[in-house]
Amino acid sequence: MKHYIIPIFIPHLGCLHQCIFCNQKRITGRETPVTAEQVTAQIEERLKAVHRDRWIEVAFFGGSFTALPAAVQRDLLSPAHLALEQGRIHAIRLSTRPDCINGSIIANLKKHGVSIVELGVQSLDDNVLLKACRGHNSQDVIEATRLLKKSKIQCGLQLMPGLPGEDWISLLATVRKMIELRPDFVRIYPTIVIKDTVLAEQYSQGTYQPLTLSAAVARSAYMKLVFEQAGIAVIRTGLQATEELDSKASVIAGPYHPAFGELVDSHIFYLMLAAFLEQDVIGRRTEIGIRYNPKDASKIRGQYNSNIKRLVQRYKLTAFNLSPDSAVKNGSILLTLKGDNYLLNKNMINRI
Ligand code: SF4
Incomplete structure (x- = not known):
């Protein structure tokens, strides 16, 4: 309620x-x-x-x-x-x-x-x-x-x-x-x-x-x-x-x-993606697909697409394909890389 x-x-x-x-x-x-x-x-x-x-x-x-x-x-x-x-x-x-x-x-x-x-x-x-x-x-x-x-x-x-x-x-x-x-x-x-x-x-x-x-x-x-x-x-x-x-x-x-709360949630999405992309297994100069719950659209992109721009630049991504998908749980990301799917959520970010 x-x-x-x-x-x-x-x-x-x-x-x-x-x-x-x-x-x-x-x-x-x-x-x-x-x-x-x-x-x-x-x-x-x-x-x-x-x-x-x-x-x-x-x-x-x-x-x-x-x-x-x-x-x-x-x-x-x-x-x-x-x-x-x-x-x-x-x-x-x-x-x-x-x-x-x-x-x-x-x-x-x-x-x-x-x-x-x-x-x-x-x-x-x-x-x-x-x-x-x-x-x-x-x-x-x-x-x-x-x-x-x-x-x-x-x-x-x-x-x-x-x-x-x-x-x-x-x-x-x-x-x-x-x-x-x-x-x-x-x-x-x-x-x-x-x-x-x-x-x-x-x-x-x-x-x-x-x-x-x-x-x-x-x-x-x-x-x-x-x-x-x-x-x-x-x-x-x-x-x-x-x-x-x-x-x-x-x-x-x-x-x-x-919209401070939205900026914080958006930064958390950035951290989720960055934590995943930091792994050596990913390699460089690659393309990724992102499926997300439609409610998270603006948070995934960040203000003025800032998350996408930073990730593309930092990890040298050749393509960053975004698609809304209501089957993906709120707060999670389904990431596709080289034909494999990975489900990301904020609990996967390393505890500090
Ligand atoms: S006790 Fe709370 S409401 Fe009172 S002056 Fe301090 S912060 Fe402000």
Whole structure:
């Protein structure tokens, strides 16, 4: 069943710290805090428009929900909880900080029907967390994840490659530790420089340099591959495009792209083909045939056919014949070479 999210933005509500990269008002395009009446109105409005055969979730994003006073949490959750009990929605999710989870907070969330919690983790390198002024450390993440899993609340972890102080070694260590935590899912949001943030000041002073778009795509593709090979779903790469972000008025620098997730998936297809073509058995100056699921057409080609051009050039291919074939599974490639067929998928890329 397809998902339908009713988003309720609570920009910076409950935040105990001002993280250097964050300006939720610019990310969400919302300036004022939400009230319980507005939550009710937003749910009713969206429910009128949604198709009945959708899995509907109310999602509180953009602040530190569980750092709010218990009475405010109750007021905001009550309309969603009522809709859940009436069978008009299927789940309630929210995002919060790792140091704002404990036994009594979890009990309160369960009482109000919350079944999915996403933690803003960003990194498991304490040095990176310190530089980002997160106000919590990696141990807080480990403990919060343990408590959520123990209470059978689905736990999602959000990561931000490209923060100050992070390099490949730090990123690899974060990914390995995250896999040990066994979250239910992961989101990957490469760091971008948003106006009116400390990071924007650091960027203008020349003390912070964001990842280029291609570096962010490469890091995100690596992370997505490794998580998925470990059986952990990656449900998003890159920020959701909004008018505010697309207008360029808010993003000063960094790897923002409205179709970032598509770029990552496209890079993974490139890696699948490159990993195969690297094998000596293939030889050089040859031609290959590629059959793929029609849904993957743009990802296989890459933006402006970039995947095809790079592969043809690097492996000296004389022909690269592409044919859509709905019999090929989504995400897989049937490659024909010298009369033989090879089925490729992302699990075949060597684990790093
Ligand atoms: S990243 Fe999260 S905790 Fe930090 S300021 Fe933004 S909303 Fe608040």
